[in-house]
Amino acid sequence: MKIAIMGAMPEEITPILERIGEYKTTKYANNIYYETSYKGCELVIAYSKIGKVFSTLTATSMIEHFGCTKLLFSGVAGGINPSLKIGDLIVAKKLVQHDLDITVFGHPMGFVPGGSVFIESDKEFIDIAKDVAKELGKTLQEGVIATGDQFVHDSKVKDAIATHFNADALEMEGASVAVVCNALNTPFFILRAISDTADTDASFSFDEFMESSAIISAEFVMKMVDKIIE
Ligand code: ADE
Numbered sequence: 001m002k003i004a005i006m007g008a009m010p011e012e013i014t015p016i017l018e019r020i021g022e023y024k025t026t027k028y029a030n031n032i033y034y035e036t037s038y039k040g041c042e043l044v045i046a047y048s049k050i051g052k053v054f055s056t057l058t059a060t061s062m063i064e065h066f067g068c069t070k071l072l073f074s075g076v077a078g079g080i081n082p083s084l085k086i087g088d089l090i091v092a093k094k095l096v097q098h099d100l101d102i103t104v105f106g107h108p109m110g111f112v113p114g115g116s117v118f119i120e121s122d123k124e125f126i127d128i129a130k131d132v133a134k135e136l137g138k139t140l141q142e143g144v145i146a147t148g149d150q151f152v153h154d155s156k157v158k159d160a161i162a163t164h165f166n167a168d169a170l171e172m173e174g175a176s177v178a179v180v181c182n183a184l185n186t187p188f189f190i191l192r193a194i195s196d197t198a199d200t201d202a203s204f205s206f207d208e209f210m211e212s213s214a215i216i217s218a219e220f221v222m223k224m225v226d227k228i229i230e
Pocket residue numbers: 076077078079150151152153170171172195196197198199202206
């Protein structure tokens with residue numbers, strides 16, 4: 001088994017690299033991949049850079065070039081559901097590209113012919129995550145994550161995404177990673193800890209809490225790895 005662990009920004013994978021300690025560094029397709037053996041299991045760790053294009057490239061590379069057979073994503077998100085506070089964890093039950101728009105041709109938002117509006121995550125990983133949350137005594141919310149190539153910092157935009165897709169959180173990579181994993185038959189899991197609430201104060205909140213929330217998510221994902229390879 002070879003597991004991919006992905007983030008979008010350095011802060012999202014640094015806590016994982018620090019925990020692992022020793023790794024081999026490989027440059028591929030304008031990115032750096034960290035390979036290691038962890039408790040007898042091979043891991044490939046990388047941050048993609050922000051957005052749908054870079055995350056698509058990294059997820060594809062991890063599966064097709066590095067041979068990963070499962071993918072776990074760790075990072076931060078803007079909260080939509082008011083029950084989600086800074087630092088809270090949400091796992092994607094399904095994901096959608098909120099900015100994919102050919103509605104002028106009569107298609108629903110998030111849809112292009114040959115695709116689907118939502119992509120569902122692997123149920124086994126969600127069950128494992130629930131077990132981990134229980135063991136850690138942590139609350140883990142399950143919901144819809146909406147992905148787009150914009151940092152949302154406006155309640156009107158946030159509310160539109162919430163209404164349209166019944167979304168609980170938003171970020172900039174999850175749905176593109178989901179599309180890749182779904183197409184390449186690779187079970188995946190997208191975990192996010194809340195860094196902001198995607199309204200006027202979002203950029204300030206993000207700057208303040210991104211690092212601490214990224215650590216919360218990364219620590220949870222490493223517990224998931226422990227359980228997966230148990
Ligand atoms: N990731 C974390 N916060 C975000 C936001 N407000 N918009 C998009 N992606 C995010």
